[in-house]
Amino acid sequence: xxxxxxxxxxxxxxxxxxxxxxxxxxxxxxxxxxxxxxxxxxxxxxxxxxxxxxxxxxxxxxxxxxxxxxxxxxxxxxxxxxxxxxxxxxxxxxxxxxxxxxxxxxxxxxxxxxxxxxxxxxxxxxxxxxxxxxxxxxxxxxxxxxxxxxxxxxxxxxxxxxxxxxxxxxxxxxxxxxxxxxxxxxxxxxxxxxxxxxxxxxxxxxxxxxxxxxxxxxxxxxxxxxxxxxxxxxxxxxxxxxxxxxxxxxxxxxxxxxxxxxxxxxxxxxxxxxxxxxxxxxxxxxxxxxxxxxxxxxxxxxxxxxxxxxxxxxxxxxxxxxxxxxxxxxxxxxxxxxxxxxxxxxxxxxxxxxxxxxxxxxxxxxxxxxxxxxxxxxxxxxxxxxxxxxxxxxx
Numbered sequence: 001x002x003x004x005x006x007x008x009x010x011x012x013x014x015x016x017x018x019x020x021x022x023x024x025x026x027x028x029x030x031x032x033x034x035x036x037x038x039x040x041x042x043x044x045x046x047x048x049x050x051x052x053x054x055x056x057x058x059x060x061x062x063x064x065x066x067x068x069x070x071x072x073x074x075x076x077x078x079x080x081x082x083x084x085x086x087x088x089x090x091x092x093x094x095x096x097x098x099x100x101x102x103x104x105x106x107x108x109x110x111x112x113x114x115x116x117x118x119x120x121x122x123x124x125x126x127x128x129x130x131x132x133x134x135x136x137x138x139x140x141x142x143x144x145x146x147x148x149x150x151x152x153x154x155x156x157x158x159x160x161x162x163x164x165x166x167x168x169x170x171x172x173x174x175x176x177x178x179x180x181x182x183x184x185x186x187x188x189x190x191x192x193x194x195x196x197x198x199x200x201x202x203x204x205x206x207x208x209x210x211x212x213x214x215x216x217x218x219x220x221x222x223x224x225x226x227x228x229x230x231x232x233x234x235x236x237x238x239x240x241x242x243x244x245x246x247x248x249x250x251x252x253x254x255x256x257x258x259x260x261x262x263x264x265x266x267x268x269x270x271x272x273x274x275x276x277x278x279x280x281x282x283x284x285x286x287x288x289x290x291x292x293x294x295x296x297x298x299x300x301x302x303x304x305x306x307x308x309x310x311x312x313x314x315x316x317x318x319x320x321x322x323x324x325x326x327x328x329x330x331x332x333x334x335x336x337x338x339x340x341x342x343x344x345x346x347x348x349x350x351x352x353x354x355x356x357x358x359x360x361x362x363x364x365x366x367x368x369x370x371x372x373x374x375x376x377x378x379x380x381x382x383x384x385x386x387x388x389x390x391x392x393x394x395x
Contacts, residue, residue, distance in 0.1 A: 019087035021046075027093045030077055030100050030190070034092065036067040044085045050078050053142040053177065060084070073100045073181040073190020074140055103137070103180050103191025104128045108158070110197065117202035117286060118230040120164045123149075125178050126157055129189065133157025137182035144169035144199060167202055167230055168284045174199050204236055204280050204288025205229050207362065209259060211370045212276065214348075218268055218298030224252065225261035228280045228288060240281045246274040271298040335388050342381045349374050 019042075024035040036046065040060045046067055047057040055075055058067045071094060082090040109124040123141055127134040139151040139159040145166070151159035176195040181188065210225040224243070228236040235258035243250050245264060252260040264270075278290040349371065356367040 019044075019084050021082055021084055021087050021090040023082065023090055023092055026091075027095065028071055029097050030071045030073060030075055030094050031097055033068055033070045036069070036082060036090075038065060038084070038087065039063065040065055040084060041086055046082070046084045048080045048082050049146065050076050050080050051175070052146045054146045054148065055080060073188065074138055074179050076177055076179055076192060099187065100190040101192070102129060102189040103134060103182060105139070105178050105180055105191045105193035107176075107178065107193060107195045112196060114198040114200050115165060116200045116231075117165050117167045117169050117284070118232045118234070119202075120162055120232075121197075123151060123161045123163060123178075125151060125159045125180075125193070127159065127180050127182065127191065128157055129182070129184070134180075134182050134184075137180050139178060139180045141176055141178045144174050164232060165199060167234075167282065167286055169199050171199050171201060171285075173197075201284075202230055202286040204239075204282065204286055205231060205361075206278055206280055206288050206290040208290070208366065210261075211366060211373060212292050212294065213373065214294060216266055216294055216296045218266055218271055218296060220266050220296075222264045222266055222294070223261065224250075224264070224276065224278075225255065225259060226252065226278065226280075226290070227259050229258075230286070236280065236282050236286075238283065241278065242281075243276075243278045245276055246270065252278075266296050266298075268298055270296045272296060331388050331391065335385060338381050338385050338388075342378060345374050345378050345381070 019040045020038040022037050024037075028034060040046075040062055043059070043061055045057050046060050046065070048055040048069070053076065056069050058069070060067065075094065077094045077096045077100070080092050080094055082092060104127070106126045106128070107124070108126055110121045115121055125139050125141075127137050127139060133156045135153065135157060137153070137157075137159070139153075140148050141151065141161070142148055143163065143166075145168075149161060149163065151161040154160050174197045176197065178193045178195065180191045182190075205228070207227050207229060208225065209227050210223050212224070216222060222245070226241075228239050228241075230236065237258075239260075241252050241260055243252050243262065250262050250264060252262045255261045272295070274294050274296055276290070276292045276294065280288045352362075352367060352370055352374070355361045356364075
């Protein structure tokens with residue numbers, strides 16, 4: 001081969017295989033030591049994984065490197081992938097010994113089933129040997145993102161760890177593996193146990209920071225302000241928000257950190273019942289929705305603008321007819337309407353207290369604002385009812 005072609009081939013080989021990985025053998029028992037050597041073209045991390053579970057990580061510097069890792073009974077058996085950036089990965093097989101399957105591990109929680117992101121679960125594992133509880137063992141599980149977590153010893157061979165499933169945990173089947181290592185008078189022993197859960201998307205809570213009242217008038221300004229949060233009260237970062245009023249898109253703009261708002265001047269086109277629909281989606285496809293209907297008074301103005309003189313004549317005739325209605329009947333109807341409105345306000349107050357004191361689904365600021373509004377409205381109704389009573393006495 002010509003020198004120029006040899007140089008080209010050498011450069012091509014170096015560019016394709018800029019880093020290398022070499023293990024001293026391809027198969028190990030889980031009480032042996034792995035020796036890994038090779039070349040790295042940069043400062044990076046050498047790591048070993050099994051089905052997405054991170055077993056170990058070691059930093060390496062540019063140039064030749066040598067890494068050793070003593071396998072113990074806390075490490076899972078199977079086909080490990082040894083990987084390094086810009087290098088072809090190496091596969092080794094870690095095999096069990098008779099001692100590595102001596103401990104019996106039993107999951108006592110969580111129960112198999114479906115769990116949502118941001119939900120807190122308790123890992124509880126019981127470790128026994130010859131039907132006797134094993135104390136002072138080291139017990140570990142791996143989270144959905146592959147990180148190893150060590151459980152805390154409680155009593156009678158029970159080990160526990162409370163864990164909140166992160167909002168970015170992979171959805172679907174979560175294959176959990178528990179491993180344990182314990183030293184006794186007879187020597188060191190290990191054990192493993194599998195477990196399976198299903199992870200579902202979290203339900204984002206859309207919390208209005210301004211009260212959304214049930215009734216408005218044409219000419220009022222509707223203020224919508226929300227603060228999307230996960231069930232653990234952690235704010236949602238950079239959410240995608242889709243909001244509509246009566247089917248028409250509205251834009252909620254960033255106000256302060258994690259708060260989004262819009263102000264809409266209600267015109268005659270909004271008269272009647274209008275649905276507010278808000279959907280929030282985060283970077284990991286967790287979603288939340290808020291749906292609420294409001295009643296915008298002002299249908300008469302809308303009809304007049306559309307039908308002109310006909311509506312005007314109908315309105316005049318209606319007013320003339322009302323003029324001849326018995327005053328006492330009018331007062332009674334008005335009093336009944338006020339009493340009904342008072343009853344509805346009392347229901348709203350009860351529902352508000354239920355959400356705040358028992359369900360704790362709204363914060364104190366929202367509770368106080370809506371409570372103050374309801375109190376003012378009830379006081380106004382009581383004043384009107386008293387005025388009607390006085391007018392009736394005068395008659």
